[in-house]
Amino acid sequence: MRFAKKDIGQYLPEKEYIDTVVIPLVPFDPSSDKNMEKQAFLRELNQVFTNVIEKEYRGRIFLSPDYHYMSDGQDEEVERINQWIHHFREQPFKHIFLFTFDMKWKKYEKDIEGELIWVPGLQTGDLQSTETQAFVKEQAKEISELIQSYW
Amino acid sequence: MSDKKRVSRRQFLNYTLTGVGGFMAAGMLAPMVRFAIDPVLKTQEGGDMVSVASVDEITNEPQRFEWTIDQVDAWYESEVQKTAWVYRNDSDEIIALSPICTHLGCTVDWASNEEYPNQFFCPCHAGRYTKDGVNVPNTPPTAPLPVYQHEVRDGMLYLGDAISREGA
Numbered sequence: 001m002r003f004a005k006k007d008i009g010q011y012l013p014e015k016e017y018i019d020t021v022v023i024p025l026v027p028f029d030p031s032s033d034k035n036m037e038k039q040a041f042l043r044e045l046n047q048v049f050t051n052v053i054e055k056e057y058r059g060r061i062f063l064s065p066d067y068h069y070m071s072d073g074q075d076e077e078v079e080r081i082n083q084w085i086h087h088f089r090e091q092p093f094k095h096i097f098l099f100t101f102d103m104k105w106k107k108y109e110k111d112i113e114g115e116l117i118w119v120p121g122l123q124t125g126d127l128q129s130t131e132t133q134a135f136v137k138e139q140a141k142e143i144s145e146l147i148q149s150y151w
Numbered sequence: 152m153s154d155k156k157r158v159s160r161r162q163f164l165n166y167t168l169t170g171v172g173g174f175m176a177a178g179m180l181a182p183m184v185r186f187a188i189d190p191v192l193k194t195q196e197g198g199d200m201v202s203v204a205s206v207d208e209i210t211n212e213p214q215r216f217e218w219t220i221d222q223v224d225a226w227y228e229s230e231v232q233k234t235a236w237v238y239r240n241d242s243d244e245i246i247a248l249s250p251i252c253t254h255l256g257c258t259v260d261w262a263s264n265e266e267y268p269n270q271f272f273c274p275c276h277a278g279r280y281t282k283d284g285v286n287v288p289n290t291p292p293t294a295p296l297p298v299y300q301h302e303v304r305d306g307m308l309y310l311g312d313a314i315s316r317e318g319a
């Protein structure tokens with residue numbers, strides 16, 4: 001399910017079945033030309049991933065809107081992320097995953113009140129290429145198996 | 152949740168992610184053969200029917216075939232990936248089932264649950280369907296898997312819309 005009117009209409013009466021949230025963590029820093037290009041790619045790659053997972057498991061996984069943050073702001077962001085998590089828990093969602101390619105989060109993993117899924121992403125590339133597609137397919141499979149191990 | 156449990160989950164995650172690097176390398180080397188060389192996947196015009204497989208690929212065991220269509224709504228035009236489980240039944244007829252679980256829309260898998268090797272299984276809430284796509288009573292789905300309209304032309308299987316069926 002997504003944060004869209006049609007999906008929410010389906011979610012609300014069936015909430016007991018949709019107990020898992022995936023929050024994409026997406027870095028964004030418009031002050032640097034160099035970062036912007038890389039981050040734009042990572043954002044798209046993140047979308048491709050979460051779309052694949054949402055599509056296969058939409059009856060149980062709710063895909064949260066992206067959580068954007070300045071690339072080096074982890075210190076200040078943890079609290080706000082936890083706020084998102086608390087609010088999701090009120091639904092109540094039981095399993096909360098944060099999906100990112102940004103390894104800086106690893107250091108904060110213990111402070112985050114959800115499960116961090118960090119995937120060493122491609123740093124750059126072509127989303128249409130067969131390499132990227134194979135990478136996404138393989139990884140998405142691993143990740144969904146990981147999520148299922150919590151169910 | 153006890154602290155101990157948290158740690159072990161985290162370890163599990165770490166193990167998984169350490170493995171990921173290796174998979175990544177393997178993933179890069181193995182080209183997606185179907186995408187690279189198989190002309191079958193190219194969309195061909197045939198009314199609304201799309202060519203998805205060559206008939207001699209179809210066996211008695213359900214196989215998953217994928218193709219893409221352009222979907223246009225009021226605001227977006229997007230490429231949507233479609234999937235079907237295709238096999239020949241005992242009367243040698245081709246059956247193409249939609250993989251979308253009629254409960255809440257997860258994608259079902261053929262024979263993915265060891266206890267039910269001859270059924271479609273939904274990983275989300277353990278919904279099940281027999282091989283003909285009919286939902287198994289007392290599992291969450293309340294209707295059978297929709298069936299794709301199909302057509303065989305020049306040795307190719309063409310699929311159209313998925314048609315919903317009444318509940319069992």
Ligand code: FES
Pocket residue numbers: 017059060252253254255256257273274275276277278279291292
């Ligand atoms: S979505 Fe398939 S059993 Fe619930």
